[in-house]
Amino acid sequence: MKVLWFEITIPGRYKNDNAPIAGWQDSLEQIVRTCKDIDLTIAFTGTTGMMPKTVDGVKYIPLVPHYSFWEDKYSRYHNRWTSANKVVPLAVKCVEDVKPDIIHCFGTEWEFGQVARYTNIPVVIHMQGCIAPYNDALFPPGYSASDEILQAGLNIRKQWRLWRDRNFNQTWEDMEQSNFKAVSNYMGRTEWDKQLVEIFHHGAKYFHVEEALRPAFIETAQEWQPKLGDHKIRLMTTGCQTHWKGMDTLLKTAHVLKEQGVDFEWLVAGNMGMKKEIERKERLAFEENNVKLLGFTGPDELQQYLLSSDIYVHTAYIDNSPNAICEAQYLGVPIISTNVGGISSLVRDNSEGKLVPANSCYNMAYEIMSLSHDITRQKKYSSNSRKHAMGRHNPKHILTQLINCYDAIGKRDKFE
Template sequence: MNENLDFKKILNEVAPDLVHIYGTELAHTLSMVNVCEKEEVKTVISIQGLVSIIEKHMHANLPCRVVYGTTLRNLVRNDNVSGLKKLFYRRGKNEVQAIKKINHIIGRTTWDKACISQINPDAKYHFCNETLREEFYKHEWNIEKCDKHSIFLSQGQYPIKGLHYVMEAMPLILKKFPDAKVYIGGKDITKSQTIIDRLLITYYGKYIKKLIKIYRLEGNVVFTGPLNEEKMCERYLKSNVFICPSTIENSPNSLGEAMILGVPCIASDVGGVSDMLKHKEEGFVYQADAPYMLAHYVCEIFKDDELALKFSNNARAHARKTHEPMTNTNRLIEIYEDMLKKKE
């Protein structure tokens, strides 16, 4: 990718000591890396997700008909499951190039450290945790005020977020807790009432809609619609349990938000999740492609308030250390100072 003249202009005007780039998912990262290389400006990248790795998990154990199936919207945008995998593969090429050119990387999990060491073993890896959105430091989950037997999943638009696994888990949960409901953050991907809805629905959305019908979950699945920071926080606090059933993650902010609020958590054992949540001490961690274990652990929390409170207290204490704003700010400054005092 060629250098971006706008980036070059910014560098010339600002004359920074170093440039800190957040994320590698989009093409502008490589563009800025190239400009910084030419202008001899030190550069560090903070890893968010890694599309070159996420691409490998995109099919998410879905049936072939769902991976390759298309709707009109999918045809126009080329964003069915197979199309998303191809998109992430293309983006991943730029990502790998950018990482290979960089001498400094900031990460926070065993997973991102392993991936970076395989892409660029010569890069210096700096550890630094993330700070969450301000609202989540102000509140604490209360078991007496939550909606009993309610489950919250922060998003389900993409297959890697594992919503199809949640649909498979729900019938098992409902056998023991018939009033259980799962709330999914974001727009209703199954919506098909109007002509516009039917034009915009994806094949994955149609698949989720079909699972809801097959398992008779119409009264047990709620899409919340888009939530701002405050509304998202409210939804966490109303929930009896938060779940993160993804097929791949680094360190999901949604899990960190749930933990720091004290919402009992269950997460699939993918990416850097096990660095965040200690199994049976701070929550439950389960095999990602085992929705029956997700169902089992949800029921364990639903039936045992003492266990829920134990997880709540332990996870909150852990998250308050991990996401402590001043500690993370000071660590970031240390990284900058370390980079600036060394010649490269």
């Protein structure tokens, strides 16, 4: 079976034949490479100078759009369709050259779904997030665009970027809705993304295919163990680059814990661009409330932080199936998370972790204090969650689901 993938990011093995696995798409690629029945080609948005090449039987095709000076400096950052109108014709030409049996696109939010309008070859979109509900959660309660405008001050460049980004987000959502109308097949892994597919394309075919995790987590023999005796509680959170991740809730929760006299430290992996805005708005500082920002953290280092923590805490306002939770579960780290998006499909409440309402720093703080002193419950969450995650992210299981999806779409297309 010839399968053509369309990705937005540059595959790790294209950049460096010996590169470590970067994201979940690279991880899925590694799984697919074990199947001799799939002839895989990966096309992706590239940059000038990139050329096609083959690594270990997988063919990589960079699609390099060319922009005018105006498009490059302004239009493509203002209107999502500018890039789409450049990339989609290249993608259609790629389809004509490769002649695949199945076209597999990653994300409803990217332009490659538009290919379905120009070919009779079946197209399936692998759900990632979804712009419409994400835009509904663009700002935390009490925050607005006015806060960003105030933060930008008299800096004309920053003010222009804010205006540009608002327009871009709207055209991005418009393009996603166009993709939903064009494509009839979807892969997903949570009840949340299944519901979204039904809402935005009633009657579309939905296939359950689990998410691949990075090999650093799948292949490790290490497993989380509870920390006995009196010790400083260590909390761990991964991902802090947008307001969606609930960093305001994290800061307020940390403040409640500190006010309660809890001896803790809260490590946050990732780069937080809105740190000053949140601190100004909340009139609190992360460092003064025992929160340590780690910046970018590689998979091996992240794994050690997780194993040395007491609880993994997820404070997001919206999320589908965050890898951060899945990786923590795979190691057996007890989870406390907001009950948003598809997270309830990952973490069974009171069995594999504790789910609390979004924007509820007091509930979150209470659950952290309660769980940190309950070793029996920690062990229960750890054992149940790890068992669930190991089955869910088993590479052979994922490959079977993927092949079944491809086969069903191919047969359905021939029947129709």
